[in-house]
Amino acid sequence: MAVGDIINGKLANSNNWAYFQPSSGTEIIITGVFAGDGTVQLFGMYDGTDLGYGRIGYSGNFSINGMQKIGITNTNYLSTYSVNTHSYYSGIQIK
Numbered sequence: 001m002a003v004g005d006i007i008n009g010k011l012a013n014s015n016n017w018a019y020f021q022p023s024s025g026t027e028i029i030i031t032g033v034f035a036g037d038g039t040v041q042l043f044g045m046y047d048g049t050d051l052g053y054g055r056i057g058y059s060g061n062f063s064i065n066g067m068q069k070i071g072i073t074n075t076n077y078l079s080t081y082s083v084n085t086h087s088y089y090s091g092i093q094i095k
Contacts, residue, residue: 001026007091013082019046020089021077027095030070030078034088043087045070046079053079 001007007028011018022028035041044053054068072078072091080087 001093003093003095005093007089007093009089011080011087011089013080013087014085015083017046017051017079017081018087019077019079020072022072022074022093024074025095026074026093028072028091028093030068030072030089030091032090033068033070033078033080034090035080035082035085040081040083041087042081043068044079045072045076047076051079053081 033043
Protein backbone atom coordinates (compact mmCIF):
# COMPACT_ATOMS: atom_id res chain seq x y z
CA MET A 1 0.00 0.00 0.00
CA ALA A 2 1.10 3.56 -0.67
CA VAL A 3 0.02 7.06 0.34
CA GLY A 4 -3.14 7.96 -1.54
CA ASP A 5 -4.29 4.37 -2.04
CA ILE A 6 -7.93 3.55 -1.40
CA ILE A 7 -8.33 0.93 1.30
CA ASN A 8 -11.42 -1.32 1.32
CA GLY A 9 -11.95 -4.37 3.45
CA LYS A 10 -14.34 -6.85 4.97
CA LEU A 11 -14.22 -8.00 8.57
CA ALA A 12 -15.91 -11.26 9.56
CA ASN A 13 -17.82 -10.53 12.75
CA SER A 14 -20.71 -12.89 13.48
CA ASN A 15 -21.20 -12.06 17.15
CA ASN A 16 -17.60 -11.01 17.79
CA TRP A 17 -15.43 -7.92 17.55
CA ALA A 18 -13.19 -7.81 14.48
CA TYR A 19 -10.26 -5.47 13.90
CA PHE A 20 -8.37 -3.74 11.09
CA GLN A 21 -4.88 -2.84 12.29
CA PRO A 22 -2.54 -1.21 9.73
CA SER A 23 1.14 -2.05 9.69
CA SER A 24 3.52 -0.02 11.85
CA GLY A 25 4.10 3.51 10.52
CA THR A 26 0.96 3.45 8.34
CA GLU A 27 -1.88 5.94 8.90
CA ILE A 28 -5.32 5.61 7.33
CA ILE A 29 -8.44 7.77 7.40
CA ILE A 30 -11.51 5.55 7.50
CA THR A 31 -14.23 7.35 5.52
CA GLY A 32 -17.05 4.85 5.90
CA VAL A 33 -18.03 1.82 7.96
CA PHE A 34 -20.81 -0.42 6.72
CA ALA A 35 -22.56 -3.11 8.74
CA GLY A 36 -24.64 -5.97 7.45
CA ASP A 37 -27.99 -7.20 8.65
CA GLY A 38 -28.02 -7.58 12.39
CA THR A 39 -29.63 -6.39 15.57
CA VAL A 40 -26.48 -4.70 16.87
CA GLN A 41 -23.90 -2.98 14.67
CA LEU A 42 -21.03 -1.11 16.32
CA PHE A 43 -17.72 0.43 15.29
CA GLY A 44 -14.96 2.06 17.26
CA MET A 45 -11.30 2.40 18.09
CA TYR A 46 -9.22 -0.19 19.94
CA ASP A 47 -5.67 -0.07 21.30
CA GLY A 48 -5.33 -3.71 22.30
CA THR A 49 -6.69 -3.01 25.80
CA ASP A 50 -9.35 -0.31 25.79
CA LEU A 51 -12.27 -0.04 23.38
CA GLY A 52 -14.38 3.00 22.56
CA TYR A 53 -17.30 2.57 20.19
CA GLY A 54 -20.47 4.05 18.70
CA ARG A 55 -23.53 2.54 17.11
CA ILE A 56 -23.81 2.26 13.33
CA GLY A 57 -27.38 1.04 13.41
CA TYR A 58 -29.86 -1.06 15.31
CA SER A 59 -32.26 -3.62 13.84
CA GLY A 60 -31.60 -2.27 10.36
CA ASN A 61 -30.46 -3.93 7.21
CA PHE A 62 -27.10 -2.71 5.93
CA SER A 63 -26.88 0.41 8.04
CA ILE A 64 -24.23 2.92 7.09
CA ASN A 65 -22.34 5.64 8.85
CA GLY A 66 -20.87 7.48 5.91
CA MET A 67 -20.17 10.79 7.68
CA GLN A 68 -17.82 9.59 10.40
CA LYS A 69 -14.10 10.01 9.69
CA ILE A 70 -11.65 8.07 11.84
CA GLY A 71 -7.86 8.25 11.73
CA ILE A 72 -6.30 4.88 12.54
CA THR A 73 -2.74 3.72 13.13
CA ASN A 74 -1.00 0.54 14.25
CA THR A 75 -1.53 1.70 17.85
CA ASN A 76 -5.18 2.84 17.68
CA TYR A 77 -7.11 0.88 15.09
CA LEU A 78 -10.59 0.12 13.77
CA SER A 79 -12.93 -2.28 15.56
CA THR A 80 -16.35 -3.43 14.36
CA TYR A 81 -19.08 -5.65 15.77
CA SER A 82 -22.09 -7.09 13.99
CA VAL A 83 -24.30 -9.83 15.37
CA ASN A 84 -25.28 -11.73 12.25
CA THR A 85 -22.86 -10.92 9.45
CA HIS A 86 -19.82 -8.93 8.31
CA SER A 87 -18.69 -5.33 8.48
CA TYR A 88 -17.01 -3.44 5.66
CA TYR A 89 -14.86 -0.33 5.72
CA SER A 90 -13.38 2.10 3.24
CA GLY A 91 -10.67 4.70 3.62
CA ILE A 92 -7.51 6.27 2.23
CA GLN A 93 -3.90 5.83 3.28
CA ILE A 94 -2.33 9.14 4.35
CA LYS A 95 1.10 7.97 5.58
